Amino acid sequence: MTDRHLLSGTEPDLARDAGHPEPPPRVGFFTDTSVCIGCKACEVACKEWNAIPQDGLSLTGMSYDNTQGLGASTWRHVAFIEQQKPQVPAPDGRTRLPLVEAESDPSDGAGGELRWLMSSDVCKHCTHAACLDVCPTGSLFRTEFGTVVVQEDICNGCGYCVPACPYGVIEQRPSDGRAFKCTMCYDRLGAGQEPACAKACPTESIQFGPLDELRERAALRVDQLHAAGVDDARLYGHEPDDGVGGDGAFFLLLDKPEVYGLPPNPVVTTRDLPTMWKHAGAAALSLAGGLAVSFALPALLGEKRKGTR
Amino acid sequence: MVPHTEFESYYGRPVIKAPSWAARDIAGYFFLGGLAGAGSVLAAGAQLTGRPRTATAMKVSSLAAVSLSAAALVHDLGVPSRFPNMLRVLKPTSPMSVGSWLLAGYGPAAGAAAVTAVSGRLPRVGAAATATAALLGPAVASYTAVLASDTAVPAWHGAHRELPYLFAASATAAASGMALLLGPTHESAPARCAAALAVGAEEVATRAAERRLGMVAETYRQGRAGNLLRAARLLTATGATTGLLLGHRSRPAAVVGGLALLAGSACTRFGTFAAGVASAEDPKYTVAPQRAAANSSDEAAS
Numbered sequence: 001m002t003d004r005h006l007l008s009g010t011e012p013d014l015a016r017d018a019g020h021p022e023p024p025p026r027v028g029f030f031t032d033t034s035v036c037i038g039c040k041a042c043e044v045a046c047k048e049w050n051a052i053p054q055d056g057l058s059l060t061g062m063s064y065d066n067t068q069g070l071g072a073s074t075w076r077h078v079a080f081i082e083q084q085k086p087q088v089p090a091p092d093g094r095t096r097l098p099l100v101e102a103e104s105d106p107s108d109g110a111g112g113e114l115r116w117l118m119s120s121d122v123c124k125h126c127t128h129a130a131c132l133d134v135c136p137t138g139s140l141f142r143t144e145f146g147t148v149v150v151q152e153d154i155c156n157g158c159g160y161c162v163p164a165c166p167y168g169v170i171e172q173r174p175s176d177g178r179a180f181k182c183t184m185c186y187d188r189l190g191a192g193q194e195p196a197c198a199k200a201c202p203t204e205s206i207q208f209g210p211l212d213e214l215r216e217r218a219a220l221r222v223d224q225l226h227a228a229g230v231d232d233a234r235l236y237g238h239e240p241d242d243g244v245g246g247d248g249a250f251f252l253l254l255d256k257p258e259v260y261g262l263p264p265n266p267v268v269t270t271r272d273l274p275t276m277w278k279h280a281g282a283a284a285l286s287l288a289g290g291l292a293v294s295f296a297l298p299a300l301l302g303e304k305r306k307g308t309r
Numbered sequence: 310m311v312p313h314t315e316f317e318s319y320y321g322r323p324v325i326k327a328p329s330w331a332a333r334d335i336a337g338y339f340f341l342g343g344l345a346g347a348g349s350v351l352a353a354g355a356q357l358t359g360r361p362r363t364a365t366a367m368k369v370s371s372l373a374a375v376s377l378s379a380a381a382l383v384h385d386l387g388v389p390s391r392f393p394n395m396l397r398v399l400k401p402t403s404p405m406s407v408g409s410w411l412l413a414g415y416g417p418a419a420g421a422a423a424v425t426a427v428s429g430r431l432p433r434v435g436a437a438a439t440a441t442a443a444l445l446g447p448a449v450a451s452y453t454a455v456l457a458s459d460t461a462v463p464a465w466h467g468a469h470r471e472l473p474y475l476f477a478a479s480a481t482a483a484a485s486g487m488a489l490l491l492g493p494t495h496e497s498a499p500a501r502c503a504a505a506l507a508v509g510a511e512e513v514a515t516r517a518a519e520r521r522l523g524m525v526a527e528t529y530r531q532g533r534a535g536n537l538l539r540a541a542r543l544l545t546a547t548g549a550t551t552g553l554l555l556g557h558r559s560r561p562a563a564v565v566g567g568l569a570l571l572a573g574s575a576c577t578r579f580g581t582f583a584a585g586v587a588s589a590e591d592p593k594y595t596v597a598p599q600r601a602a603a604n605s606s607d608e609a610a611s
Contacts, residue, residue: 010575055317062320079319134459136406137391138398156394157387159329160405163460163589168325177387200483258596261319265599265606269461276455276469279403283454283473284447285483289352290506291499294352294485298498 008271010240011127018142026146027189029198029206029249031120032215032221033260034233036205038118042076043067047202049185050075052176069261071122072173075182076197079260081117119260120206123148123169123182124195124237125248128268131161131170131181139179145210147184147248155179166244184248211248213240221252230254236262243267316600325461327589334385336401336582339453340575341378343480344487345371346450349419351484353443354499355492356436363500364439365426370487371442372423375416375449380567411452415445444512450480457585463595464528464588471518472581478510479577482545486570489552489563497563501556504570505548511545511577524597528588529580537580537607544573 015023046052055073060066065080132140132148139154140161150161150170157177161170170181185195193199194295198208207214218235225233236257237247243266257264328335352367383388383392395409418441425435453474458469465472481503488500515538519526529538548569555562588594 008388057495059505060320069319081319130461133400133402136400136403136409137394138400154391154392154394154397155388158405159385159387160403160460162326162464163328166325166461168323168461171326172387174422177481179387184392246486248410256317258317258324259319259590261324261592263323263324263595263599266601268463269459269466272466273402273404273455273459273467276404276458276473279470280451280455280473283451283477284508286474287347287447287450287477288443290481290510291347291350291354291412291503294499294503295358297502299358302498 005272007133008128008268009245011245014127014146015142015144020142020144023144023146025210026248027184027209028125028146028211028214028247029122029184029195029208030218030252031122031249032118032205032207032218032252033117034205034221034225034230034252035203036078036118036120037203038064038080038116039069039202041076041200041202041307042120042197042206042309043074043078045196046182047073047077049188050183052180053173070123070169070171070181072171072180074178075122077121079119079121079261080118081119081255083115083117083255083259085112085115117254117260119251119253119262120197120201121183121260121262122249123249124167124244125182125184125267126167126268127240127245127248128270129244130164130166131179131267133268133270133273134160134164136160143189143299144187145185145186145189146183148181149183150179150181152178152180164269166263166269169308214250216282218250218252225252235280243271247297310472312335312529315591318596321592323590324592324595325589328460328462329551329588330588331385331478332579334364334381336579337575338381338385339457339476339578339582340479341374341381342453343476343574343578344483344571345374345378345419346415346446346448347372347477347480347484348487349415349422349439349442349446349449351500351503352422352486353439355488355496357437358499360492360496360499363488363496366491367484367488368419368423368426368439368442370491371419371446371529375412375419379412379416404452404459408449408452410458411445411448415442415449418442418445434509447477451477457581461586461595462585462589463525463598464522464584467483467522467525467598468518471474471514471521475511475514475577475581478507478514479574481507482511482548482577483574485552486567486574488567488568489548489556489569494557494560494563497552497556499593501549501552504545504552504566508549512542525588525594528584528594532587534584536581537576537583539540541576541580543575544569544576546573547579548573 063080095105129148155178194208237250240246348367348371355364400406419439454472457465485500485504548566552566
C-alpha cells in the first residue's frame with residue numbers, strides 16, 4: 001500500500017491523471033506581492049478580456065480597496081492592507097508612497113511606520129480542487145494545462161462548489177445563478193498567450209509560466225528578500241504536499257496569510273470524504289437497526305405479556 | 310485545544326464563501342429527505358409486522374416528502390431548466406451527484422410503494438417497491454450529512470464524523486412523529502420506541518460533535534442556530550415523552566407528540582444549517598483552527 005491518496009497529497013502528473021494523454025507542462029501564477037503597487041491593472045485587464053459584468057460601484061470605507069474580494073464577477077482582486085509596523089527596511093523595487101509622516105501615531109500603542117501591503121489575489125487552481133471534486137454535473141474540469149475551469153453551458157447553478165472552496169474563490173452570479181471564477185484565461189493559453197492579468201501587470205508582480213520554473217524563481221526571490229532583511233517574506237501555496245496538494249497560483253507574502261484574507265492552512269474538503277462516507281454508511285445502518293429494534297421490542301414485550309397471562 | 314484569542318483577518322471579511330443556498334430549500338430538503346427515507350423503513354417494518362394502516366400512511370408521507378424535497382432542490386438551482394445535468398455523470402467525490410442518483414432510484418420506488426398501497430393493485434410490485442424504498446431510505450436520510458460536511462464550512466466539516474448520526478437520528482424522529490400523527494394508536498408502539506431511541510442518539514451525536522468542534526461549537530449555541538437547536542431539543546424531547554407516556558391510549562396526545570417530533574426534526578436541520586452559515590461568515594472560525602493546526606505542525610517540524 002503506497003501513501004498515494006487520490007483525494008489529497010502530492011500529485012506530480014496532474015493533467016495526465018485527469019485524462020489528457022500528452023499534456024503541456026503545468027502552468028501557473030506566481031504573485032510576488034513585494035513588488036505589487038496596487039494599480040489594479042490586473043483587475044481591469046481581467047474584466048476586459050473575459051467580458052465580466054461590473055459588480056457595482058461602492059465605497060467600502062475599510063481601506064482603499066473597494067473591490068473587497070474575489071467573486072463571480074471579480075477574478076483578480078488587489079487587497080490593500082494598511083498596517084502600523086515597527087521599522088521595516090524597504091525591499092528593493094518596492095514603491096514607497098509618502099502617505100503620512102513616518103512618525104508613529106501617538107494614539108496607536110504599536111507605533112512604527114505605516115505601511116501598505118498590496119496583493120493581487122486569484123483562484124489558486126489547486127492540485128486537489130474541492131470545487132471540481134464536488135461538482136455534480138462535471139461542469140468543472142481539469143484542463144490540459146493543469147488548471148481548473150467551469151463550463152458555463154453545463155453548470156446548473158447548484159452552488160455546491162461555493163462553500164466547498166477552502167479559499168472562498170468561486171461564487172454564483174446572482175443575476176445568472178451559475179458559478180464563475182478565474183479560468184487562467186484558458187482561451188489565451190490555448191493560443192500560446194499569457195493570461196491578461198499577467199500581461200497587464202506593470203511590475204511583474206504577477207508572473208506566469210510553467211509551475212516548476214515559477215517555484216524555483218520564487219525560492220530565489222524569498223532568499224533575496226531574507227538577505228535584504230525582510231524576514232517576514234514567505235511563500236504561500238507553493239508546497240506540493242500541503243492541504244490542497246499545492247496551488248497552481250501561489251504567492252510571496254510579507255505577512256501572515258490571514259492578514260491578506262487567505263486561509264492559513266487550507267485543506268481540500270474531499271480529503272475526509274472516505275471517512276464521511278464510512279460514517280454515513282454506519283449511520284444508515286444504525287437507522288435501519290434502530291427501527292428494527294423498535295419493531296422487535298414491542299413484539300417481544302407483547303409476547304411476554306401474552307406468556308404471563 | 311484551539312486558543313480562543315485574537316485572530317487576524319482582512320478587515321473582518323469572511324475567508325470562505327458561505328453557501329448561497331436558501332435555508333428553506335436546502336435545510337428543508339435535509340428535513341424532507343430524512344422524513345422520506347426513515348419513513349420508508351418504518352413503512353416496510355409496519356407492513357411486515359401487520360400494521361397496515363401505518364404502513365400505507367408512511368408510504369404516502371414518504372412519497373409526499375420526497376416529491377417536495379425534489380421540488381426544493383430544483384427550486385434552489387440557479388438554472389432549474391438544467392436540472393437534468395445532475396445526471397450527466399456519477400461522481401463518488403460529489404455527494405450531490407451520489408444523492409441525485411440515490412433520489413433517482415429511491416423516488417420512483419417510494420412512488421410505486423405509495424400508489425400500490427393506496428390503490429390496492431399489483432401487490433407484488435408494491436412489495437418490491439416497498440423493499441427497495443426501505444433499502445435506499447437510510448442512505449437518503451444520512452447522505453445529506455455528507456453533502457453538508459464535504460464543504461469548507463467549519464461548523465459542518467469539523468463535525469463530519471458526527472453529522473451523519475445526528476441526521477439519521479433526526480430523520481428517525483421525524484418519521485416516528487409522522488407515524489404517531491397518521492397511524493392508529495394501537496399500531497404506534499414501534500414509532501414510540503423509535504422516537505425515544507432517536508432522542509437519545511441525537512443527544513449523544515450533538516455532544517460528541519460539540520466536543521470535537523472546540524471553539525467552532527459556539528456557532529451551534531449562538532444566534533439563530535442556537536435558538537433553533539434549543540427549540541429542537543425541547544420539541545423532540547417533548548414529542549418523545551408525550552408519545553411514550555400517552556401515545557398508546559390517547560389519540561390527541563399521539564397527535565401532539567407526533568407534531569412536536571416533526572417540528573423538532575425540522576428545527577434540528579434548520580439550526581444545523583444556520584450554524585454552518587454563521588461559521589462561514591465569520592473569519593475567526595476559519596482562521597483560528599487553521600492557525601492552531603499550522604502552528605502545531607510547525608512545532609512538530611522544528
